[in-house]
Amino acid sequence: MMKKYITKGLLVILVLATLSSCKKYLDVVPDNVATIENAFTMRSQAQKFLFTCYSYMPKEGDLTDDPGILSGDEIWDVPTKGAYFFIARGFQKTISPYGDRWTNLYRALRDCNIFLENVGKVPDLNEEERARWIAEVKFLKAYYHFYLVRMYGPIPLIKTNLSIDAEANVTRVTRDPVDSCFSYIKQLLDEASPSLPPIVLNPTTEAGRITQPIALALKAKVLVTAASPLFNGNTDQSTLKNPDGTQLFNPTYSKAKWDTAAVACKKAIELCHSVGMKLYVYNPDFQQFNLTSTIKTQMNIRNSFAEKWNSEIIWANTQTLVANATLQVLAATWWDPLLLDNSAIRGEFSPPLKIVEQFYTKNGVPITEDKTWDYNGRYGLRTAVESEKLYIKKDFETAKLNFDREPRFYADLGFDGGIWYGQGKYDDSQDLFYLQAKFKQRNGVGKPNYGTVTGYYVKKYVHFQNVMVAASYSTNPFPWPVIRLSDLYLLYSEALNESLAAPDAEVYKYINLIRARAGLNSVESSWTNFSSNPSKYTNKDGMREIIHQERKIEFVFESQRLWDLRRWKEAAKELNQPITTWDLGQETSAGYYRPVILFNQTFGSKDYFWPISEANITANRNIVQNLGW
Structure with missing residues (x-):
């Protein structure tokens, strides 16, 4: 006689969808099997x-199933997106915990x-x-x-x-x-x-x-x-x-x-x-236009995440195609001034200024360290010139914070005056879409459910071949990358740095491969020539800080930051900083480009781990609750 087991929901009917073009290999479950x-x-x-x-696999990339997107500080949102955003605002509880x-x-x-x-x-x-x-x-x-x-x-x-x-x-x-x-x-x-x-x-x-x-x-x-x-x-x-x-x-x-x-x-x-498997490099079979190196580098960065089953995808979650399409709709904004009445896209995901500031300068070092970059004047104004037109609209006045930044800044973020390549415009020798994000402009606030709440957009989520038409928005959904080869490279650099007395060439090798793909010089070259702390990369503590920041940038918005900040025990430092934005109610550059506190986020030592539900504690008193709850 076969044993009976303590279990619930043995034959739960759940469907795991694969690519829309593929046979749905996981959509078969037990057909009312009684025993x-x-x-x-x-x-x-x-x-x-x-x-x-x-x-039962958690659906990475699904706002309702992935705590990594909205539980931390990487994307600020409106309060209608479900349980995880309540955690970000400090509302976690032991009775029916959010995200349990x-x-x-x-x-x-x-x-x-x-x-x-x-x-x-x-x-x-x-x-x-x-x-x-x-x-x-x-x-x-x-x-x-x-x-x-x-x-x-x-x-x-x-x-x-x-x-x-x-x-x-x-x-x-x-x-x-x-x-x-x-x-x-x-x-x-x-x-x-x-x-x-x-x-x-x-x-x-x-x-x-x-x-x-x-x-x-x-x-x-x-x-x-x-x-x-x-x-x-x-x-x-x-x-x-x-x-x-x-x-x-x-x-x-x-x-x-x-x-x-x-x-x-x-x-x-x-x-x-x-x-x-290898790091992804944009090289389409059919190249309609002879793109500049500037846009090709951005395509290397954007498509390493958004090109389905590309050469560096080790593991991607095929369950999240529908959620991914929704995510892109929520991240996208109005590019085309001829289609201002299109209500299919929302442009709601909003990176705070501290996330914007974590990206390097064009010289590949933090903005706080670059000897050639005006950190103290970063909130001042500057007008884009001809040589910057593939990053910022020529003659557009925007914050100095948006100038002379690394390619990942422009590939991953949308902002006032920023160029948004693709979406139907693929010839970078012609005028490209750009954003206008001040008050009541086409990408700004001033209308219900319209526009970012910080002044920045998540471009990374939006496939460059998505197209807006008069009454709808066509997306190219892709399986959410759970582990990319670049993730392994940085994990190896991190682990090796911690295991050695001082970093060696092998530690630098793998982080430099990622930097090269992102259009940056090596760690050794960048810090030696541009950093106010030129020897930082030569010692374990300094290299640890560099690797951590590289992970924050390379995997921005990919559900990695929340877990990294926790395992590094840096969440108490990062998640106690205020969520700041531009002054979105302003119509002029001088008024708009002023940092404003949107929310004072708090994080305590108890928040490193989820509370165990009181119901589970009551059912089994041998299960001790996590500290602080």
């Missing part, structure tokens, strides 16, 4: 259960265990495919555990399911120490990797399925997270203990964790290279 026995009587039914295990994942992901883990415990009984499943399916579900178990650990810290590990007749004291589980959590996640990924394919051979039917590069890339990210200050020697969490006194955070720092992470990152990079 677990029936779910594993044949290959077709077991495959449906496999896809149910996939169906606990129940759903534990349901996912129990379904994964049921699959692993029963897939061996499927009679018409060949052993090679069985091994692959087992590896995929072990990966999913690792990912779901990792997602919970990033949110809640130490969690109860669900290695196997409890039988329904288990003793009460057995079912009242406790949280496992965080080092044990990371060890188990690593173990699952190590077990999964050998049986996963190096690439998906048939993207039409299998796009989004787990591959070996995905598993090794996630392992690298897991181990870097485990080595980071939030989890490695975090004395702030030393009093978090189980009822029996078990300490859940080891307060002693371990350099060995960084050593292990660096090895994992390098191995993942080598595997990705071996299957042909």
Whole structure:
């Protein structure tokens, strides 16, 4: 007799969509299967259960499902976008916490265990495919555990399911120490990797399925997270203990964790290279116009994120195509002055000034360090000249803050006077669309639900081939990138820098590859020639700061900043700064370009981890609440 298990929602019907042009390989789920026995009587039914295990994957890039977009400080928004924006404004709570994942992901883990415990009984499943399916579900178990650990810290590990007749004291589980959590996640990924394919051979039917590069890339990210200050020697969490006194955070720092992470990152990079992955460079099969190097560089940057399945995408979430289309509509604005009445697009996503200021100057160093850049006069006014016309409309008066910035600034941001390439205008030798964002102008505020709330727009989300017409807006949705090769490069630079006494050529190599793609000189050259702190890159502390800022810039708006600030333990510094904007109610440049505080954001030590719902605490008193909640 097969055991019965404690689990809810075993046969939840959820659909994972792939590319609109592809067969929807994940849209099949158990058809009202009454028992677990029936779910594993044949290959077709077991495959449906496999896809149910996939169906719990958090939807990165979905405003309602991805805490990384609106829970921090990277994008400020209007209060109608759901739970995560309440977290950004300090409204988190223990009764029905915003963005709570606990129940759903534990349901996912129990379904994964049921699959692993029963897939061996499927009679018409060949052993090679069985091994692959087992590896995929072990990966999913690792990912779901990792997602919970990033949110809640130490969690109860669900290695196997409890039988329904288990003793009460057995079912009242406790949280496992965080080092044990990371060890188990690593173990699952190590077990999964050998049986996963190096690439998906048939993207039409299998796009989004787990591959070996995905598993090794996630392992690298897991181990870097485990080595980071939030989890490695975090004395702030030393009093978090189980009822029996078990300490859940080891307060002693371990350099060995960084050593292990660096090895994992390098191995993942080598595997990705071996299957042909490389940093994306814009090189379309059909080039209608001979673009300038300025616009080609911007296309390298924009399309590394927005070009579906490009050469550096290791893992992309295929569930979020519909959400991605919505995201682009909310990020886009009115480019065409002939179509001012188009209400299909909103232009609501708004980067605060501190995000704008984190981008480098054109010399590849922070605006606070560039000896040639007028930091103190950054809010003054300047008029664009002919040589700047591919960045800012010629003869347009705008803030000095918008001048002489790195290419990623112009590729990722829209702003008053800024050029917005594409959207139907692809010849950069002709006049291109530009924004007018002062009060009641076509891209400014002054109309209901119209215009940014900070004066800046998220250009990065908007595919350059989207087109606005008189009554509608056509988008080119793309799977949301979860891990790009550039992510691995910077994780490796970070881990290697922490594991060495001082940075070496290998640390610089991978960050410089990303900088070169972004149109910047090397770290060594940029700091030596332009920084007020020219030796900064030669020591571990200085290089750490450089790597952190490089990650903030390269992955801006990609759901990375929230998790990075937490694992670095820098959220208390960054998320206690006010959200500032331009003075949007002004019609003149002199009035408009004045910083105004929109919101005073606060972040306390308790906010590094989500609260566990009071309902879960009440149901099991062995689960201790996170500190401060």
